[in-house]
Amino acid sequence: MASIYGNRLQVSIFGQSHAPGIGCVIDGLPAGEEIDLDVLSAFLARRAPGRDPFSTQRKEADAPEIVSGLYEGRTCGAPLCAVIRNGDQHSKDYSEIADKPRPGHADYTAHIKYGGAQDVRGGGHFSGRLTAPMCIAGGIARQILARRGIHIGAHIYAVNGVYDTPFDPCLVSHADFCMLEDKSFCVISDKKGEEMQARILAAKADCDSVGGIIECAVTGLPVGLGDPMFDGMENRLARVLFGVPAVKGVEFGDGFASSALRGSENNDPMVMDADGRPQMTSNHAGGILGGITTGMPLLLRCAIKPTPSIGQEQNTVSLSRRENAALTIHGRHDPCIVPRAVPVIIAATAIGILDALLDSQNAFDLCH
């Protein structure tokens, strides 16, 4: 009841940063779905580190072994387990980190929760590395969704207060997502992207880090997905999105901005389209009303806090000596996790959407 998500599709994430491996078990996948492992690898590569000056230099093979659940290239109804071996580990001494909790990390809270038994190496189960298996599960979910015309894309919406052009809430499309995937720095406005990169490099030069916002959209959703109250689309997606380390806020549609609007501005009027199907002429709701999809693009944003691992000396405590202490974190760290988090947010969203779809009487097959 912790690292497991989902009602119908149950994704169980396991592993620690320096354990023999990390991975996931996906229970409840529909049977008979072809999974293209090359497409999956390409998706995983989007979050892999060591590709640019903004990310940690740790090289991860991140090639998952599919231990079970596939038969002749298709899901076979049995739970799918994928394992990634942890290879490039620095076998350094972790005694300092075990004693001096890093500010902004889960070191102290895990120490108290697990009575000192937690795996402190590299953040253990709380490491950002655990987003790799999340991307496996999400990458598989994404293929199943794409086959039904449901596409998910995301971009870096903000870094350190520099904002990208947002998605068009009504017209965002699969073509936009393809365009974004082709970019090495995943923004709509390349000019804003250059500003963001300058902010990241400036922070890096200061041994510091920056946060940002990721905007994600889902197109092709049927009307009627999601359930009232605690299993609405917002609830389901927020639950999986807050499972991505460093996410501190989630909003849908106009989100926090809607709090400043009037009802007459925020309501989405309806019209009948040429085919006699109801449409909204705006999409302040982000494609969700009463927890249920409206058929308009689903839109969400996640706030990502700045990477807590920074090279500057910080104030902390020594748990053993019960006294104040100074800590300087060495090693490889992303000055900004946001670019690598883009596929992770897509993956988390894909997991949430597929679960809702499987959970929704009939919707799954109506999507074919």
Add this chain to the structure above:
Amino acid sequence: MASIYGNRLQVSIFGQSHAPGIGCVIDGLPAGEEIDLDVLSAFLARRAPGRDPFSTQRKEADAPEIVSGLYEGRTCGAPLCAVIRNGDQHSKDYSEIADKPRPGHADYTAHIKYGGAQDVRGGGHFSGRLTAPMCIAGGIARQILARRGIHIGAHIYAVNGVYDTPFDPCLVSHADFCMLEDKSFCVISDKKGEEMQARILAAKADCDSVGGIIECAVTGLPVGLGDPMFDGMENRLARVLFGVPAVKGVEFGDGFASSALRGSENNDPMVMDADGRPQMTSNHAGGILGGITTGMPLLLRCAIKPTPSIGQEQNTVSLSRRENAALTIHGRHDPCIVPRAVPVIIAATAIGILDALLDSQNAFDLCH
């Protein structure tokens, strides 16, 4: 798998706006807890409508009958069921609303999801009225938490772009909550509160509505509550908070604002206090790291969209005639739901916190 929340404490909410009743079943309450029904009624009264010019004039008795689960004034280990009868209903004709979905409401999405079988009267199960049983469950949870020194309070943080003074993230206390409860308009800065009220009345005069933000804090939490990944405190609380109608965004600590910060600004340094206990000297994390409580106050904010029911004519469609249509909503509606939503956000938070506490090995009793 919809109107049920929780792992250990399972709250099931039932009812429609114009059904014979609404209510909740709470399974998993610890046995032997005294429940003060007068305190509960006082808490429910905070969300009751018809008390001021900002809320609907519908009079609700809202006196819940405790059908089961209490014995001699204490929880007895059996599920607690509470029912509120639906009394003051206008037996008007709902055929127009059944055919013309109200913009910003769940009318259209529910129509598609339930194939036309949904209860359209007054919004059915999607009505804001369903927050009354949420307040019953939360009001009971709150008493159990208070007995263990855990207190929850909230205030109107924003209305239509006017912002209140925020809680002090480190020093917010039970005394602040008591002060806020005594106010008829629940803000820290009464001056800002007056501005907010002016905005609400202006919107009302225009047959319009406004949204806002509620800030909520929890004090007295032990360190170590919550679980990694999908059962972290953010995940748990977001799941229950998005169950409150009109919530479109949830953030913890600095939330979206942290996206603009650097790591050196956002990390909370630690110091050892006089009693040899680690403390943070700031609280950007909102009391949660790695999904687990830090012992600092837990802080969250919820964006509330403007009430979709407005008196202006709006564009919609006729589902039966498959053509465009105009709709003017009559009847009693809150020009701003935010003041009445304050106890609801407190209730939802209380439910999430008590569930996490019961779910946490030992923590529950350590709180005594």
Add this chain to the structure above:
Amino acid sequence: MASIYGNRLQVSIFGQSHAPGIGCVIDGLPAGEEIDLDVLSAFLARRAPGRDPFSTQRKEADAPEIVSGLYEGRTCGAPLCAVIRNGDQHSKDYSEIADKPRPGHADYTAHIKYGGAQDVRGGGHFSGRLTAPMCIAGGIARQILARRGIHIGAHIYAVNGVYDTPFDPCLVSHADFCMLEDKSFCVISDKKGEEMQARILAAKADCDSVGGIIECAVTGLPVGLGDPMFDGMENRLARVLFGVPAVKGVEFGDGFASSALRGSENNDPMVMDADGRPQMTSNHAGGILGGITTGMPLLLRCAIKPTPSIGQEQNTVSLSRRENAALTIHGRHDPCIVPRAVPVIIAATAIGILDALLDSQNAFDLCH
């Protein structure tokens, strides 16, 4: 996580024997299903007490009020709540029973579990009376299943060692169930039924009670229902059936008898029928292989222990005085609960089957 059952259909049972009421909330019912309340009442009447010399003389109105979830006679997608008021209660003194646990009852275990806070009156939440809301949920599920050609029937298979003719495992049919429903004592062989009734009356004359076995069958099930391992049909049904008080054993198909067979006797050979559909020529498996339905009738048996409330003096302890004590239970008690448990076993089975059906991709609609 106690009185709630189901994955997709979540049935929450509440109430105590002498609380204001008992009832259930059913979340996840498909929308648009007509519920015939007269048919439901007739089903509830089958478990109602006070109808014959074998059952307690307590008169229960047992007329449930549907508080929510129905709109114009059909399920509307919202959770359905039904409440039965507790009327005919003897306001006797329960102090003796609170101090002297009744052998064979949950008095002692509940006392320890709930630290003395449990509702001791009439067995509280552990009372057989709580099978009434189970019959409401099951009676509703049964109507939805019957509409799809899935029928459930049961008979008294044994009382105190006297055995009825079993169902024909291959040929049992809806017609058999109708025939059984028309009988006041629900057996296939009336001769055996007379013997059973003699045993019950003999026990009653001795201020004693007897146990028995109920056999239940489900016809019309599609092939492919149920999931591997922990969500197989056996797992699902056992979980709900052991929720019926006094059930101490559950078996499927040949069950315990299969343990004495050879594989060549127990395997069910397959043949192709005239329509080119595979069939089994025997049904030792009780319609389940690998947890998944075979298309043959599903067959199960439940062992019901003798009613623990007997009029003879029994040895127990005084919890307050910490000494041995004698106890004579007065009041109205069934000398044999088995006849009234027949509809309860049907109800529990219906709940389990409908949940599995809703949980099974496509199967629900394939049944139409």
Add this chain to the structure above:
Amino acid sequence: MASIYGNRLQVSIFGQSHAPGIGCVIDGLPAGEEIDLDVLSAFLARRAPGRDPFSTQRKEADAPEIVSGLYEGRTCGAPLCAVIRNGDQHSKDYSEIADKPRPGHADYTAHIKYGGAQDVRGGGHFSGRLTAPMCIAGGIARQILARRGIHIGAHIYAVNGVYDTPFDPCLVSHADFCMLEDKSFCVISDKKGEEMQARILAAKADCDSVGGIIECAVTGLPVGLGDPMFDGMENRLARVLFGVPAVKGVEFGDGFASSALRGSENNDPMVMDADGRPQMTSNHAGGILGGITTGMPLLLRCAIKPTPSIGQEQNTVSLSRRENAALTIHGRHDPCIVPRAVPVIIAATAIGILDALLDSQNAFDLCH
């Protein structure tokens, strides 16, 4: 929602007989528990095949790799993943078995459920081989329970109608379990064991198989474990036990035999022991009343059907040709699975008990 078990302790089983591997993820293990991998291996060896004339000759290394969840020999709070590689596989042609479902197996039901996409090799996810990861999870649970004085043992209670001496329901003890573990054929009465072995060898000589019954007991349980209705000990344990392939019946205490008793025979009288603690003088209830443990030994029995894989020619169908067909199964198969199933039943019981213990407010720590 299939191969996952548990409320607090969530065990997810994955793998197919001929996939690269099989294994389990255990989420929710308490942190800081030492796990002795040698003790675990010894436990796994009890179910390993190829040791005697009664079991299949397939050699399984069955040495699990602990991929995550352990740190310095202790559970660290993160999910524990263990993988067993599938080595000794015969890469034979499975096209016949894919077309001709084996009677008594899940071949046909899985074929329909998964639309022909299931992994047919060696039974896929339905293979008895999947009990190996169940034994890993159970073996770990067992060590955690033993540390708290809770012990679990089992014996072959019946084979093909030959019955062993049952456990003494009141006096069964850890010493009995140790005695049984030392035996190569796990019975109380060696004389009966010889008869059983003769039955197995006779069946083997006839290319046939036999079934049996396993009796399992748990000692050292606190009073008050388990929850009412659907999370009682019977419900919880039945759900996990029916996850063991071939189990067709589960009973507790006197189980089906209690159906023939009178209440005066079946009720367990209470007495106060010398230390002023209530005890039962008999244990017909098998240590459970109202779903909650009584403090007496918990007793259960599982009916195991005869191994469906037999060497005799059997009648089945050709799915592709839609005609009758004959099938002769070749290869290595246990003529009686019961001896190897003994540790599996222990494992399943251990999982269910540990979950209930973790789920029970306080009980876990009271056990220390």
